[in-house]
Amino acid sequence: MNENKNKTGKQYTNEEVIDGYWKDGKGALVPVSMIKDIDIEREQVVEEIIKHAKSLNKALSLFKAKAFGDVAAFIELSAEQYNVILGGKKGNVTLFSFDGRYKVQRTMHDNIAPDERILAAKQLTMDCVNDWSENARPELKAIVNRAFATSKDGDLKLGRLLELRRLDIKDERWQKAMDALSESLQVIGSRSYIRVYERIGDSNEYRPIALDIAGV
Numbered sequence: 366m367n368e369n370k371n372k373t374g375k376q377y378t379n380e381e382v383i384d385g386y387w388k389d390g391k392g393a394l395v396p397v398s399m400i401k402d403i404d405i406e407r408e409q410v411v412e413e414i415i416k417h418a419k420s421l422n423k424a425l426s427l428f429k430a431k432a433f434g435d436v437a438a439f440i441e442l443s444a445e446q447y448n449v450i451l452g453g454k455k456g457n458v459t460l461f462s463f464d465g466r467y468k469v470q471r472t473m474h475d476n477i478a479p480d481e482r483i484l485a486a487k488q489l490t491m492d493c494v495n496d497w498s499e500n501a502r503p504e505l506k507a508i509v510n511r512a513f514a515t516s517k518d519g520d521l522k523l524g525r526l527l528e529l530r531r532l533d534i535k536d537e538r539w540q541k542a543m544d545a546l547s548e549s550l551q552v553i554g555s556r557s558y559i560r561v562y563e564r565i566g567d568s569n570e571y572r573p574i575a576l577d578i579a580g581v
Contacts, residue, residue, distance in 0.1 A: 478550070
């Protein structure tokens with residue numbers, strides 16, 4: 366290991382640092398001559414990985430923009446064949462290659478969260494369960510308690526709330542509570558995805574072409 370080379374290594378940072386010094390995690394300036402060789406080697410490893418990661422991130426961003434643009438343009442082209450004008454950008458669609466070997470899916474997911482009316486829905490629901498306490502099924506109480514249980518961040522789970530709406534209970538008070546629950550759910554945003562798949566051999570099953578590190 367060349368000590369002189371190591372001791373003149375450049376710190377990987379966008380901040381201005383005085384020549385001959387590196388800035389540590391606390392913001393203090395440390396002379397390069399006092400920095401261990403292994404710390405300088407680690408800096409070089411981090412630099413190479415981060416540079417590559419940023420390059421891949423940019424490539425994925427460009428791919429996503431182009432893929433969405435290409436799918437949207439094709440949908441418009443297809444609609445023109447039938448003299449149809451499509452409104453809005455929402456809608457899930459799947460495009461297959463001519464031989465069926467590949468498919469591209471564009472999916473849109475709304476981000477739904479309850480507003481302040483969820484508190485009224487909760488109170489109405491709990492009033493019903495408390496009034497039925499003697500005859501209510503234990504599992505019903507468990508479902509209700511679980512539906513309104515919050516995470517450590519204070520958030521409610523949408524899936525658990527929707528479980529309540531699927532219960533077949535005719536009581537008017539319960540129906541009123543479910544109306545309040547439904548009205549409290551608001552679309553606060555949406556996310557869109559492009560997923561690509563390749564057919565497995567001659568089967569009817571497809572495997573995703575992974576675009577995330579964990580799936581590669």
